[in-house]
Amino acid sequence: MRTQVGIVGGGPAGLLLARLLGLAGIEAIVLERRTPEYLRARIRAGLLEQGTVDLLNEIGVGARLNRERLIHDGVELAFDGQRRRIDLKALSGKSVTIYGQAEIQNDLMDAHEAAGTPIVYEAEDVSLHGLTGETPHLRYRKGGKQHDITCDFIAGCDGFHGVSREAIPPDVLRVYEKVYPFGWLGILSETPPVNHELIYNNHERGFALCTMRSLTRSRYYLQVSAEEDAAHWSDDRFWTELKGRLPPDVAAGLVTGPSIEKSVAPLRSFVAEPMRHGRLFLAGDAAHIVPPTGAKGLNLAAADVRFLAEALVAHYKTGNAQLLDGYSARCLARVWKAQRFSWWMTSLTHRFPDASPFERRAQAAELAYITSSKAGQTTLAENYVGLPFA
Ligand code: APR
Numbered sequence: 001m002r003t004q005v006g007i008v009g010g011g012p013a014g015l016l017l018a019r020l021l022g023l024a025g026i027e028a029i030v031l032e033r034r035t036p037e038y039l040r041a042r043i044r045a046g047l048l049e050q051g052t053v054d055l056l057n058e059i060g061v062g063a064r065l066n067r068e069r070l071i072h073d074g075v076e077l078a079f080d081g082q083r084r085r086i087d088l089k090a091l092s093g094k095s096v097t098i099y100g101q102a103e104i105q106n107d108l109m110d111a112h113e114a115a116g117t118p119i120v121y122e123a124e125d126v127s128l129h130g131l132t133g134e135t136p137h138l139r140y141r142k143g144g145k146q147h148d149i150t151c152d153f154i155a156g157c158d159g160f161h162g163v164s165r166e167a168i169p170p171d172v173l174r175v176y177e178k179v180y181p182f183g184w185l186g187i188l189s190e191t192p193p194v195n196h197e198l199i200y201n202n203h204e205r206g207f208a209l210c211t212m213r214s215l216t217r218s219r220y221y222l223q224v225s226a227e228e229d230a231a232h233w234s235d236d237r238f239w240t241e242l243k244g245r246l247p248p249d250v251a252a253g254l255v256t257g258p259s260i261e262k263s264v265a266p267l268r269s270f271v272a273e274p275m276r277h278g279r280l281f282l283a284g285d286a287a288h289i290v291p292p293t294g295a296k297g298l299n300l301a302a303a304d305v306r307f308l309a310e311a312l313v314a315h316y317k318t319g320n321a322q323l324l325d326g327y328s329a330r331c332l333a334r335v336w337k338a339q340r341f342s343w344w345m346t347s348l349t350h351r352f353p354d355a356s357p358f359e360r361r362a363q364a365a366e367l368a369y370i371t372s373s374k375a376g377q378t379t380l381a382e383n384y385v386g387l388p389f390a
Pocket residue numbers: 008009010011012013014031032033034039044045101123126157158159160161162163283284285286296297298301
């Protein structure tokens with residue numbers, strides 16, 4: 001088999017790329033190790049920057065998003081029993097969109113089914129070969145048979161636990177990592193959200209986030225220890241702990257109900273450099289992970305893929321390799337800004353078990369400063385809504 005671009009991974013990054021290439025008349029095959037049912041059901045974050053919404057509209061998968069999304073012009077920070085709203089729209093000129101990233105996965109899969117994009121699900125033992133030569137290729141097994149695809153380029157869109165990043169020799173790859181001493185316990189419930197906008201709560205019992213998927217479906221998160229087992233959290237225990245971390249007026253309005261899903265996710269910051277090795281290009285979680293505070297994961301993946309598609313289109317249409325050569329540096333400039341913001345938002349809103357009394361006082365002062373100064377609010381707002389594309 002032969003194709004122009006072999007894509008490893010059929011998550012948001014791989015499917016967005018396949019769509020952008022397909023629309024430009026460039027052939028691609030996607031190799032995905034899971035089943036379509038698994039991908040469609042996977043629960044993810046729910047906040048989109050306008051740039052991501054624009055990209056989905058440009059590639060013709062925005063119809064349901066435009067119908068169902070909620071637009072938020074502001075976001076709240078709560079601390080010391082007080083609530084402070086950051087007016088994102090007034091400060092940055094932009095809003096954010098609430099729409100489940102799981103829904104985007106579904107919308108992309110529907111679009112690819114209609115377009116007939118070759119996507120191989122349940123591809124086993126995917127491996128990458130000949131990356132620094134002229135004809136890189138992908139090998140995989142399916143239904144007991146071995147397959148080999150020769151490509152012009154390979155896109156590694158296989159997430160943090162994928163094989164693409166590992167195919168870059170260790171003496172070439174540099175990794176930067178920070179693991180946080182806590183995780184997020186999240187639940188989804190068929191209840192109206194406690195507030196019409198998100199509330200990020202810094203409380204002495206730990207961080208809590210009130211978010212939503214729709215006007216009838218809420219998503220709440222609690223900071224817990226990284227080793228916490230979701231099985232130890234009954235719904236009652238979760239709701240009681242959440243109420244204890246919210247300002248009294250918010251807690252009083254909380255509507256509780258049975259959880260549909262409950263799970264713990266660790267928090268990590270991670271960047272792999274460079275994002276290109278020979279004819280392999282990494283995009284999305286394969287190259288970088290952010291802690292979820294600020295929900296930059298999918299938005300960053302969308303930015304990578306926009307740059308990568310632009311570079312591949314330039315290569316095929318004009319033979320100019322400048323954008324391909326600049327891909328890694330261009331992505332990383334944006335990635336590091338989002339890393340810095342996600343780390344900062346995490347530091348500002350969470351309780352660190354090893355924080356000294358001095359650090360704790362400084363955190364409280366920073367919250368007071370950020371929420372009371374126009375400059376402070378603006379710096380939060382412009383990063384939260386998404387920095388401009390360079
Ligand atoms: N072979 C084939 N496919 C693989 C392999 C492999 N060895 N390893 C992983 N995959 C697949 C996974 O099953 C998954 O579907 O690659 C896909 C990677 O998808 P994501 O982990 O969602 O990563 P990405 O597409 O970069 O999405 C970025 O979107 O939904 C958000 O929170 C998510 O921050 C993440 C962002």
